[in-house]
Amino acid sequence: MTNAIPNRVLTRLLWLPLLLILSACHIDMYDQAKYKPNQPSDFFQDGRAMRAPVPNTVALGSFRPDSALATGKLNGELVTDLPPEITLNASLLAHGQIVFNAYCAPCHGLAGDGQGVIANRGPLVVPSYHTDRLRTMAVGYFFDVATNGINRMYGYGARITAEDRWAVVAYIRALQLSQNANVKALPPDDQTKVKAGQ
Amino acid sequence: MSAQIFSRTANAYLRVSLIAIPLLLGGIIAALIGLYLSPWYTEAGVAKAQPIAFSHAHHVSQLKIDCRYCHNTVERAATAGFPATETCMSCHSQVWTTSPLLQPVRDSYQNNTPIIWNRIYDLPAFVYFNHSIHVAKGVGCTTCHGQIQTMALTAKAQPLYMGWCLGCHRDPAQNIRPRDQIFNVDYDVQSLPLAERQQLVVDYKIPTDGRLTNCYTCHR
Incomplete structure (x- = not known):
């Protein structure tokens, strides 16, 4: 018993478990010294953690003035066909419908008639796709407008990828056909349905 | 006769505290757990004030605007x-253009300054x-x-x-x-x-x- 720690010392150490309480108070793992998207910053002068590109620079691979896929133009002329990278099929149109309904329909309307929910709430007139001018317009025009905007419409090049914008262009063509189809071109079954008013 | 160390009620105190102390400890733990799960601590269901009263x-x-229009x-x-100010202005340059509620959005767009939302x-x-x-x-x-x-x-x-x-x-x-x-x-x-x-x-x-x-x- 002579080597045992005196009770007096043990009593003095009893407060040590209280230190555990302190351990719950640090938050340096929750808020680490790093930035996540959209966080404010007190380091950069403009207060943003996400940095804008340096003026007069482009991201590697994003500047493709010669590419019909990226610009809707070839040699300065609007393209009249989808770029070779885009394959026209049912899944492209289905995808185009999803993107169109999400990004375009608020103003242009689900049917492309310019009667979207925003158009109905403001003093703006949204052009319908179902006019001779736009029915005969080159597909590159729709892509260029979707990318860079026109008149009061803002550009969506930064929000929708080029592939998705082409899917929208293809779907706009389908919408135009849907409102301007020749009944005689339909299969016989569908023709009888049209005549029956279905 | 030597002095009594324990009073007459010492046994009663002991019995009461045998029950009271575990109850108290259990209550403290239950209260802490309750706090930990409560909206006061988790903020679940608690709306925060924002610089713009976006609804x-x-x-x-x-x-019926698709989620992806803004969260693209x-x-x-x-x-x-998080939608850029440009996304807000895609519509609000045309509708509600004079609303004082949207003044911070227009300021942000004109001055190229971020809107600081509460996460x-x-x-x-x-x-x-x-x-x-x-x-x-x-x-x-x-x-x-x-x-x-x-x-x-x-x-x-x-x-x-x-x-x-x-x-x-x-x-x-x-x-x-x-x-x-x-x-x-x-x-x-x-x-x-x-x-x-x-x-x-x-x-x-x-x-x-x-x-x-x-x-x-x-x-x-």
Whole structure:
């Protein structure tokens, strides 16, 4: 018993478990010294953690003035066909419908008639796709407008990828056909349905 | 006669404290757990004030604007994408152009200064959540974000405790939905029979071999 720690010392150490309480108070793992998207910053002068590109620079691979896929133009002329990278099929149109309904329909309307929910709430007139001018317009025009905007419409090049914008262009063509189809071109079954008013 | 060390009531004190002290300790622990789970601590269901009184209820429920119009990177990035001021102005340069409620948006657009919103879903820095993979594998917006179409001011729908994340990662069939219903805020996950949801887990190639519950799935 002579080597045992005196009770007096043990009593003095009893407060040590209280230190555990302190351990719950640090938050340096929750808020680490790093930035996540959209966080404010007190380091950069403009207060943003996400940095804008340096003026007069482009991201590697994003500047493709010669590419019909990226610009809707070839040699300065609007393209009249989808770029070779885009394959026209049912899944492209289905995808185009999803993107169109999400990004375009608020103003242009689900049917492309310019009667979207925003158009109905403001003093703006949204052009319908179902006019001779736009029915005969080159597909590159729709892509260029979707990318860079026109008149009061803002550009969506930064929000929708080029592939998705082409899917929208293809779907706009389908919408135009849907409102301007020749009944005689339909299969016989569908023709009888049209005549029956279905 | 030597002095008594214990008073006459010492036995009673002892018996009462035998019951009272465990009750008190249990009560303190229960109260702490209650606080930990309460909206006061988790902020679940508590709407925060914002610099602009943006209403999801109006934009989602009344105008039927798709989630992706504003949160446009949700399908291809870790973050759903907080809308740039330009996104607000795409419509609000035309409608509500003189509303004083939207003055901070116009100021932000004209002066190229950010709008500082109060973050609702704030994950710890050691959690690496990725929106795109959840959206691609059949987890809809409302599964985590609640009935966003009813929120005038946005509130957190979940306390975001790890146990809640693990609930889904252990049994994905509980909250999965078809891919074409991801952005449908009115869709009810339970409307699909469990057997069909389990089939979705197979179809969408969601690993059920325990990989989803590995620590490094979310922590790196």
